[in-house]
Amino acid sequence: MLARLSSPAFRKDTEDVSRYLGERLSKLPGWYPSILQEDIRGRGFIRGLGFKDTSHPGKIVELARERGVFVLTAGKDAVRLVPSLNIGKEEVDLAVDVLEGCIHRIT
Numbered sequence: 865m866l867a868r869l870s871s872p873a874f875r876k877d878t879e880d881v882s883r884y885l886g887e888r889l890s891k892l893p894g895w896y897p898s899i900l901q902e903d904i905r906g907r908g909f910i911r912g913l914g915f916k917d918t919s920h921p922g923k924i925v926e927l928a929r930e931r932g933v934f935v936l937t938a939g940k941d942a943v944r945l946v947p948s949l950n951i952g953k954e955e956v957d958l959a960v961d962v963l964e965g966c967i968h969r970i971t
Contacts, residue, residue, distance in 0.1 A: 869949070882908050884953050885945075888960040889913065896967050905942065909949065912942040913963070920970055927966040933959050 868874055886904065889911055893900040901914030915921050918940040925943060928935050938944035945959065 878909070878949055881951060881953060881956060885909065885911060885947075885951075885956045885960075888956060889945075892960075892964060892967065895964070896971070899967060899971065901941070905938075906944075909945075909947050909951070911945045912938050913945075914942045916941075923970055924963070924966045927969060928962055931962045931966070933962040935959075935963070 889904045892913065893902050893904070899916060899920065901916060903914065905912035905914060913924075915924075921937045921941060921943045925935055925937055928943075936944045936946065943963070947955070947959070
């Protein structure tokens with residue numbers, strides 16, 4: 865397993881997917897400026913969406929779980945994403961689409 869994690873191909877793939885995750889998440893604050901804080905927190909696969917209203921993260925976690933996407937709260941004002949290292953762009957699309965739908969629902 866360690867050999868696979870350190871292989872150049874695996875590292876490149878995780879870097880590509882991590883960058884893609886960041887790009888997808890970075891669009892959300894522009895779409896929901898009254899709900900989300902401007903900056904996406906974290907790096908790599910560990911990312912956080914900051915909310916302006918501290919009652920929103922718990923609601924988002926609940927709504928996302930109902931739709932099959934497991935996210936966590938991080939402090940009082942954020943939702944944390946911690947996907948596995950073998951996540952692909954298709955799963956990123958699904959997760960971000962679900963999060964976007966959940967955010968839209970609380971507006």
